[in-house]
Amino acid sequence: MLKAKSTKSNTSRRTFIKVSLAGAAAWLPDGLIPDLLEEINKPKSPNDKDWKQIRSQFILKKGVTYMNNASLGMPPLSVVQAVHKGYEAISKEPLHGKHDLQEAIRERVIPGLAETFGTNDDEIVLTRNASEALHLQTTALKLKKGDEVIITTQEHPAGLRPWMFRQKQDGINVKAVFIPSPLTSESDVLDRFNSTISPLTKAISFCHVTRGGHLYPIKKIATWAREKGIVTLVDGAQAIGQFPLNIHDLGCDAYAVSLHKWVLAPAGTGFFYVRKESRDRFQSPFDPNPSTDAPGFDPPGTKDFPTRAAINAALGFINHIGLDQVEERCRYLSDHLKDGLRQIDGVTILSGNTHNLSAPGSTIFEKEGLDAMAAVPLMEQKINTHIDEHQRDGHNAIRVSTHIYNTTAEINRLLNAL
Ligand SMILES: Cc1ncc(COP(=O)(O)O)c(C=O)c1O
Structure with a gap:
């Protein structure tokens, strides 16, 4: 028992x-x-x-x-x-x-x-994970040959691959806007989207929080896109559960979620959200005769x-x-980690400098002479601590993602080992 x-x-x-x-x-x-x-x-x-x-x-x-x-x-x-x-x-x-x-x-x-x-209630369907929800929102969006979709260079493969499929299958033109790591400012992110769109752009697809913990100004992006008649599809896998979140309030059209990360639900859980007013922009692959009232996003079959x-x-x-307290606790721990990292020679923190640019729980950094891939098994062998690598966007970074149950003593042990 x-x-x-x-x-x-x-x-x-x-x-x-x-x-x-x-x-x-x-x-x-x-x-x-x-x-x-x-x-x-x-x-x-x-x-x-x-x-x-x-x-x-x-x-x-x-x-x-x-x-x-x-x-x-x-x-x-x-x-x-x-x-x-x-x-x-x-x-x-x-x-x-x-x-x-x-x-x-x-x-x-x-x-x-x-x-x-x-x-x-009727805007969400359960999925096995965010990947399934991302696949659903990408394949369900009504687009025609030659339409353009903007994604970013920071997408997770789960967000990127369904677009590669649509590009090949449906002749959609997918363009990736370069977003630097760390983010420099909210307006820089918005400017980069703004200078990439064209009259052919029908949708933008991006993370609320990236896998490296960068926090995007999603509400500002969604408002700007809506004014231009562009649909917003958001990858919320890393955002949900780290801080209070009202998806309606964000203003996006679709949102894909993992529940087995920050929400602490069992592995194999997530959901897919489509804003009620945006349903006619999507067609479910599971229902040949959907209606606005019954869009049919939930596949038949045993769950x-x-x-x-x-x-x-x-x-x-x-x-x-309380999600506000979860956020406060996660901030407290990652701020403690960042303070410690700043004292270590050769460390460059790649998480945004301010709280509005970096998620509460995930921190990424590089250390001169330390290969991120090698650091993961090394930290397990030396101090029995599980971290992850983040060798992406041209960086050789280490990712440390701390939740409410971690402690400053555990973080200090990692800092000493580094
Ligand atoms: C930004 C992002 N999107 C999507 C995913 C995929 O999530 P899931 O494992 O729930 O499919 C991850 C997983 O790490 C992620 O970091």
Whole structure:
């Protein structure tokens, strides 16, 4: 039986949170309730001492430090248990188990995601990951031969490849605008898009946060594009879960999401959003006769019900902490890391200089004489710490992506090793 470490501190417990009650338990039908009833304090500051109890909700192997959240987040025990319970349910009684899980997804997960991230229920469909959502938004956009689409040089392969497919298959002209690393200013990013478009440009496709942690001025880009009648397709894989987010408010037409990174949901979860007013710009490959009311973006077929239902537990967890506090904590940790990196000879930080240009949790940097590819296994061997390389855009960078459960002590160990 999986158990969370108990850190029942007697210190001021003014704000109590029952993770499973308000999160997963309240949102799952009877019989699928994770039995984690541990009370956790709502942190009062971004300091490590106030996050100790939250840290205890994760079952990471003792001695290991995990700083590769931008690749895959580490779900808390309540999420692990929710997946377990869901599989138990469809294994013990497949008919009713499946029904209950479908109901939980329809009645709890979709409304929970919509409420947390500022969409309507009928504007999102669940996917296995951001890659699937990116593929869907790219292939579903109505375009004709000769139309032009602008992407950036910082796209993830999951964002780039569907456009290469459309270029080859449909004769779409895909142009990549060069964006430097680090970003220099919001207006520089906007100017680069502005000077690349032409009268043939029908859509722009770019990251909200890149895999290297660069934060784009998405609202400004979406507003500018809308004024020009250009559709905006956004890769939100690295953005969602790092800070409060209202997708409607961003103003984009489509948004692709990973839930297994910063939202801490089970691996194999994401969603695809299309703004209701923009539906007629898209045609689902899954439905030959879609309508504006029923665009048919959700493919038919059996889904990974237990995994999807467990998204609920992850939402319960992050919503109880609060995304504003997640952002504050992630900033606190990455600022600590950046301060330390600035003291090391030969280190160049490639993350934007100011908070509006770099995401809270991901930091990239180069160190003279240290190959990024070699640094990843080296840090595992030397200090049992998992980081990632970022050898892209002509850089030989290391990526460190820290989430709420990391600590300044872990960061100090990495800085010493560097
Ligand atoms: C910017 C960006 N987009 C898309 C993806 C793909 O995400 P997923 O693994 O959920 O398909 C990643 C993964 O790291 C990413 O960093």
